Amino acid sequence: MYFPVHWNANKLRGCEDQNMNKNPLQDYIQNFVSLTEEEAEQFVSCFEEVKVKKRQFIVQPGFTNKHRSFVVKGAFRTYAVLDDGQEHTLQFAIENWWVSDFNSYLYQHPATLFIVALEDSTILRIEYSKEQELKESNHKFETFFRIMAEKGLAFEHRRILFDLTHDAEARYENFLLNYANFIQRVPQYALASYLGMSTEFLSRIRNKRIRKKS
Amino acid sequence: MYFPVHWNANKLRGCEDQNMNKNPLQDYIQNFVSLTEEEAEQFVSCFEEVKVKKRQFIVQPGFTNKHRSFVVKGAFRTYAVLDDGQEHTLQFAIENWWVSDFNSYLYQHPATLFIVALEDSTILRIEYSKEQELKESNHKFETFFRIMAEKGLAFEHRRILFDLTHDAEARYENFLLNYANFIQRVPQYALASYLGMSTEFLSRIRNKRIRKKS
DNA sequence: CGGTAGTTCAAGAAAAAAGGTTGATCTAGT
């Protein structure tokens, strides 16, 4: 299924690659809880595969974020836009990351964030109520989602602490070190707004490094 | 308020023109029903001003279209995407036109259409329940919305009849004649899909005309 | 059967938008 958002459907043509390689979500969950074959199948069967074209939004303020999505292929950016037009990137997600406006999803309230595809992408998404059923039906699923939340929380704590205690250049270096694989895939303006600096300043930091090296 | 949808906020800068010229909706409604000053103010006070960036959707399939919108500035395109990816444009709207997925709005069901901004735009929008209140509260408002619906219905009847009875070139000529002001503002692929022909064929029709003229 | 009205496909050209860089000027905090 295609996510029903596209500016010009012509651009959809040629995006029909069928990567029918074994469901990556099944591998993923097994890293956290050990499921029987049937359980794993039950789990993944609650997810729907959706393809999203680059630059398309899967979440927008004003619309409730009804799904939690697992990125099979591609990249996403989650960000807020303030009244003055400034953007702040909260999260990037590539393969094997989850993406949603978590406040909107958890409370089923209208979103305040944007989530946009940075590349042509494929996600597996589960609907809110389906997730609730899943968790009720089996202790292990409950555990899985608990672990996801705890890991997410811990991650954000680390991020906040780091950002609070380091300057722009250090934040960039840190990102480079820990998320090298994101670097080539996220546009610089998005990274700058993730790291809390202007795009111009990030551009300068990068040039400084390059010059240093040579 | 900005409609909370934009790809890159950089592009928002310079979009803050303050056309604080008297509310155009107030002028508009007075063309159809004659309101006292207070009534006119009551009416417009039920609308919210929203800015929308080019290429942003204000309605998408799957989400209920909760507002009826009056275009203050800009241009919109309402279209459907069939399963095979083909797009069909149902309506264009520029200044002083209304725009919504009317089926979704009227019945408050999930939309099946896309509505996208073709330019940076400003709309005044009213929420469904607010509109109901308005209509109950004053006979004149009821009358106004009745007139809007009747005009809309008559318009669509004319359109359908014309389309059914004319070939591609005649449909284009007719559009040119009646909606000359739209021509420069809607992309050709969108116009082609409105007029029910391929973009290539429209391109040929246009060239034929140009050659004729000279 | 050939002609009209139109489609689809593929390749390119042209136009517009997105993304990135740079210099200059400014600012808040130490």
Place this chain on the structure above:
DNA sequence: ACTAGATCAACCTTTTTTCTTGAACTACCG
């Protein structure tokens, strides 16, 4: 006064979008 960083404007590059064109194809009409 310095530092870290922002803002603004101009400019360049790259990517995307939109439009055009030729060629081959289809469906119906008389």
